[in-house]
Amino acid sequence: MVGVLSSEHTATAAAQSVSHGEISQRTLIRLQLKLKWTLWKRSYRKNVGKLIGTIVGVLYALGGLAGLVALFLGTTLWAGEGETFPLVVRGLGAVTVLAWFLIPVLAFGLDDTLDPRAFALFPRTAEELQPGMFAAAGLSLPSLFTLVAVAIATGFELLWLILFGQGALWIVLAALVLIPANLAAFALCLLLPRAWFAHSASRASSRSGREVGGILGFLLLFAAIYAFSLGAQKVDDLDVTLLREWLPRIVEILAWTPVGALFAVPMDLAEGRVLSALLRAAIGAVTIALVWLWWRRSIDASLTSALTGDASSGDAKVSPLVPRFVRPGPFGAVMGKSLRYWRRDTRYLATLGIYPVIIVFFAAMGLMLPESRGMMLGMAIFMCGMSGISLANEIGFDGPSGWVNLVTAMPARANLLGRIAAQAVLMVPGVVVAMIVLPLLYGRTDLIPLAVMGALGAMVCGWGISMVVSVLLPYPSSPPGTNPMKDKSASSSNAMLAMAVAMVGVFVPLLPAIGVGVWGAIVGSLALTLLAGALALVAGAVMFLVGLRIAAVRLDARYPDVFQKVRNHL
Numbered sequence: 001m002v003g004v005l006s007s008e009h010t011a012t013a014a015a016q017s018v019s020h021g022e023i024s025q026r027t028l029i030r031l032q033l034k035l036k037w038t039l040w041k042r043s044y045r046k047n048v049g050k051l052i053g054t055i056v057g058v059l060y061a062l063g064g065l066a067g068l069v070a071l072f073l074g075t076t077l078w079a080g081e082g083e084t085f086p087l088v089v090r091g092l093g094a095v096t097v098l099a100w101f102l103i104p105v106l107a108f109g110l111d112d113t114l115d116p117r118a119f120a121l122f123p124r125t126a127e128e129l130q131p132g133m134f135a136a137a138g139l140s141l142p143s144l145f146t147l148v149a150v151a152i153a154t155g156f157e158l159l160w161l162i163l164f165g166q167g168a169l170w171i172v173l174a175a176l177v178l179i180p181a182n183l184a185a186f187a188l189c190l191l192l193p194r195a196w197f198a199h200s201a202s203r204a205s206s207r208s209g210r211e212v213g214g215i216l217g218f219l220l221l222f223a224a225i226y227a228f229s230l231g232a233q234k235v236d237d238l239d240v241t242l243l244r245e246w247l248p249r250i251v252e253i254l255a256w257t258p259v260g261a262l263f264a265v266p267m268d269l270a271e272g273r274v275l276s277a278l279l280r281a282a283i284g285a286v287t288i289a290l291v292w293l294w295w296r297r298s299i300d301a302s303l304t305s306a307l308t309g310d311a312s313s314g315d316a317k318v319s320p321l322v323p324r325f326v327r328p329g330p331f332g333a334v335m336g337k338s339l340r341y342w343r344r345d346t347r348y349l350a351t352l353g354i355y356p357v358i359i360v361f362f363a364a365m366g367l368m369l370p371e372s373r374g375m376m377l378g379m380a381i382f383m384c385g386m387s388g389i390s391l392a393n394e395i396g397f398d399g400p401s402g403w404v405n406l407v408t409a410m411p412a413r414a415n416l417l418g419r420i421a422a423q424a425v426l427m428v429p430g431v432v433v434a435m436i437v438l439p440l441l442y443g444r445t446d447l448i449p450l451a452v453m454g455a456l457g458a459m460v461c462g463w464g465i466s467m468v469v470s471v472l473l474p475y476p477s478s479p480p481g482t483n484p485m486k487d488k489s490a491s492s493s494n495a496m497l498a499m500a501v502a503m504v505g506v507f508v509p510l511l512p513a514i515g516v517g518v519w520g521a522i523v524g525s526l527a528l529t530l531l532a533g534a535l536a537l538v539a540g541a542v543m544f545l546v547g548l549r550i551a552a553v554r555l556d557a558r559y560p561d562v563f564q565k566v567r568n569h570l
Contacts, residue, residue, distance in 0.1 A: 025131065028124070032114065032132030036139050039113050054141070061145045068092075068149055072156040076163065085160050086267040087251055089153060093185060093263025094254035096146065101192040101259070116198050116302035126299035130292075133299075137190040150186050154178060161270055174270035177277075184284060185262035191291045198298035255280065258287035326421075330411050334418025342426055347397060347478065351390045352426065358383055359434050366442055373442045374521060377451060378514075380438055384431050384455035385510070387423075388462020389502040393495070394419050395474040395555075396566045406563060412555035416548060420463045431455050446526055450517055453533025458510060460540030464547030465505030471551040473498040474566045509539040 023031075044051050075085040114133050116126075137143065157178055165171035255264035262284035268277035322332035323339065342348045359380055366376035395402065405415055435451035475495045513535035520528025555562065 025128065028128060029132040029135050032136050033139060036113055036136035058141065065145065065148060065152065068152055072152065076156055076160050086271065087248055089157060089267055090255045090260060090264045091251040094260030097185060097189055097259040100189040101196065104193040104196050116299045120303045126296045126303065129299060130296055133194065134190065137194050143190060146189055147186060150182050154182050157266060165270055166272055170270055170272050174266045177269055178266040181262050181265040184288065188262065188288055188291065191288065191295060195291050195295035195298060198295055198302055258283060330414035331418045334415055335421045338419045338422030339425065342422060355383060355387050363438055363441055377438060377442065377447065380434065381451060381454045381458055385458025385462045385506040387427055388459040389466050389506060391419060391423060391463065391466040392469040392498055392502040393475060393477060394470045395562055396477045398566065399477065399479065400567050402563045402566065406559060412552040415555065416467050416551055431459060447521065447529060450529040450533045454513065454517065454536045457513065457536025457540035458506060461509055461543045462506050464543035465502050467547045467551035469498050469502045471554045471562060473501065474562055476566050476568055509543050510536055513539060
């Protein structure tokens with residue numbers, strides 16, 4: 001009976017041109033493009049922060065395109081000579097391709113909209129999915145602006161060939177190769193991040209390993225931005241002659257690498273360097289083929305890993321919740337839980353890693369600009385206070401897990417103090433060391449007491465205001481283990497209000513200490529600097545005790561209401 005029904009169903013389907021699970025490649029590509037467009041539009045719903053960020057990014061991109069046009073005009077029509085233009089094209093081309101690869105590698109917070117793992121349940125192979133995913137990669141604002149930039153460069157390259165080309169034959173050959181070479185380079189820009197995203201999704205490592213890798217990548221990018229800022233401070237001291245000598249060499253080396261080969265091919269032909277053009281074209285073609293195959297293998301692995309799950313050893317070590325150096329009890333349990341959060345949760349790890357980078361930046365700025373050392377030391381002290389307000393949404397970070405504190409009748413005082421003690425164990429030793437080393441580097445050993453006491457006072461003050469803010473103005477956060485760069489709470493009015501109150505709560509109580517400290521540093525009085533440090537400690541202690549009292553009373557009386565505000569993650 002089943003066979004009869006099956007045959008009848010098949011015959012009916014065949015008569016009506018119905019095919020089960022079969023779809024043409026063109027239709028699949030069209031569906032993937034539509035899916036990408038739909039997801040992109042929906043990502044802006046109720047996300048004012050992303051919309052504002054996109055508008056600002058578009059304005060910067062338009063400014064960049066205008067600057068690119070001015071640069072090309074300056075090296076062609078305005079300059080009256082064409083020697084610099086090929087160097088600029090080769091250099092910018094290599095930097096563009098390199099940026100398309102490095103940004104997703106280093107920037108924590110980016111992922112592929114069409115994640116290959118999302119297609120795991122569909123009967124489609126990597127070979128079938130890959131063309132549509134590549135087409136969808138071009139459906140984004142960065143891709144659009146990159147394509148416009150490539151078009152602008154292509155137009156000016158044609159102009160340069162007409163004005164400064166070396167012979168009609170070379171001009172024609174370069175013009176014929178120009179558009180295919182530039183489009184191939186643009187295709188490589190799209191392929192590299194897609195292959196990396198698929199590779200990251202297919203890695204058989206634990207989720208924590210990927211999260212830590214993302215945090216490290218974000219910190220490296222953050223450090224690179226600061227390093228660039230430091231280098232810009234000394235740009236006037238650069239030897240222009242040395243720069244002119246080394247820049248062409250660096251560009252030539254990049255042009256022989258996969259990231260710069262394709263953009264260099266037309267200029268090579270225009271200059272009559274046929275062998276270089278052929279070799280670089282071969283490098284570019286082989287690179288595209290290898291990246292395409294790498295991407296396909298990564299998609300295959302992603303489709304498999306999405307069904308089998310991440311690899312894990314299954315023999316995780318179980319350790320006591322309460323640290324050995326703390327007496328067992330509510331305080332010890334909260335402190336132990338918070339220490340685990342600081343060690344495992346990416347939301348905490350990002351905070352733990354970013355402050356040392358900022359302190360190193362302040363130290364370097366003071367060493368490079370001696371006149372700014374006092375301000376840099378003051379900024380470093382204030383950043384220590386800012387590290388204290390990183391606990392300003394501790395209750396919000398609990399999210400749905402806050403029910404444990406409710407059902408166990410966790411005392412509010414122990415709940416608050418345990419969280420602060422965990423951060424103190426991790427950050428206070430580093431703060432003390434940094435505030436001793438920084439004045440030593442600046443040659444101001446007399447400011448060590450002020451720096452140490454001021455930093456500790458600011459941190460304690462931050463803890464005091466954080467307890468109040470976390471109880472009175474909690475807000476939902478991203479779930480544990482998720483990307484902190486994707487936390488949509490940044491666009492929440494409650495979040496912005498909480499951070500504003502926390503920053504004011506740190507700064508205002510320290511005003512007397514700041515005034516006396518500046519006075520003592522100007523007149524060189526050790527007594528005044530010691531008094532300023534003592535005032536900072538006193539202000540911090542008072543703020544801490546007052547904040548603890550207010551927060552504990554409020555949390556004991558209204559914990560169900562507070563939990564209701566943060567029970568859902570964004």
